[in-house]
Amino acid sequence: MKILVTVKEVAEVDDEFQISGLDIDEGSLEYDLNEWDDYAVEEAVQISEENDDVEVVTVTIGPERAEETVRMALAKGADRALRVWDDSLENAQFLDVESKADILAAVVEEEDPDFVLTGVQAGDDANGATGVALADRIGFEWAAVVNALDLDIEAGVASVHRELEGGIEELTDVELPSVLTIQTGINEPRYASLRGIRQAQRKPLDVHTLDDLGLDDSVVESPVERTSMYEPESEGDATLWEGSAEETAGELATFLRDKGVVEG
């Protein structure tokens, strides 16, 4: 069995940041493996540890810098990795859900996995849509926002919990092949061990261009265009207490006493 895990390198924004043009200035960003994908990788690696002959392949659409993130997934136990990138991706303003689904679909065609795990959402873009769009695109079954998974490989069924709002979970059986979008908390992602990190350096990490995947530039075209990015006007009018920690804590204490919610 082969499991494909999609992983994204996400950008985290420093407390102080600058916007230049239509995006946050590079200098204000730090990169990390998307939190949701970390759980997806862990889920796949656990399945490979519990069953014979399971290969875990990760794929990312991203620049060379993203290899650090991909190596992270390899260090945690994925067997090999693919990175899709070329000039037309580099020059695209941004990739919409449809473009990503098209590219990942071409990877699925090449790799022929039985099971695809994605994150519920990318922490930076928060489309929350790539996995389900991909499923439809490749004709796989799917389930979104999965926070428990019991896989019966023989029967070809994934029994999942979908985490709905308000502490309710939906219990659903999903036929394979399928795409699941993985929610945080489904497992306990491991830390990469030193040994894992060393091994990851030797694991295959292949780079594909769109052309390699049989796609052309038109795949990055989108009717959706970003027109601005700005810091939202603060809607609130929070009173900020200033001063040393002792002073601000004192202000808060006074407030709590005045409000009568805390005695003493």
Added chain:
Amino acid sequence: MTVLAITEHRRGDVRDVSYELVTAGRELADDLGTDLELAVIGGDVEGFAEDVNRDGVDTIYTVDEGEEFNHGVYTQAIEQLAAEVEPTALLMPNSVNGLDYAPAVAEGLDLPLVTDVVDFETNGNLEVTREQYGGKVETTYDIDADDYALTIRPAEWPKAEAAGDAAVEAFDADIDEGALGTTVNGFEEVGGGDVDITEADVLVSIGRGIDEEENLPLVEELADTLGATLSSSRPIVDNGWLPKNRQVGQSGKVVTPDVYIAIGISGAVQHVAGMKGADTIVAINTDPNAPIYDIADYGIVDDLFEVVPELIEEFGGEAPDL
């Protein structure tokens, strides 16, 4: 040309986001000069149609297929309905179930999709606003297409309240049962237990800013000293540091205490969904741009490891050594 909005229900009740979709949908329909039409799929469709028959809705299509949400049924029904009514804009909720069918519908109908929309404006094309980077920035997108699909953020538009007089029409969808690859077997409620954070008057709520499990005693001591109850954001529960019944937010509990002290919590939309109804919100966060300050009444832009011990001492407690 029309705006078609897909309503949502669960276990016998129409969900709030359906009424918000009516408001957003009417706004968009007015901008575009079109009708607003709704779809009600599955369950007690007649009853649900009556519920969502609010002012501003022109037509409600009922699809009497199945009881609870099944994404296969929704996808097929919406695609068939869209083929018939040819919506300019297809509006869906950015709810957990919305995440489970909206991208498939958009893909199936070959519509551009923008999710979690918080605002829109027509200027020839449609320009939509959404948040990015954990709510630190807003971005606008221009959709250069005749037809498109959007999911709207829950609790962003007010609920439509006034009664309407929409025409209700049964839509006979032709559902291919053989193509349904998922079976919904039931529901389970989680997050029970001895502590009920929804009952608390004062909540001391801790987020990822606490950094390590070993640091939790600091906020436990604060809660004790204040006679408050300890709650948290999701990562704390995901990490297994606190039980599920302490989680505030979309997938946890909705709380409405007198005072909510958010410590090291950024204020992600799914967290805010659970606590924006608190009477007074106090934030302690090192990041002045954290979205929590948008809804806070009071704030301390400082390190929690500096402020919390001082606060404990103010009330005669003793901060633990970490």
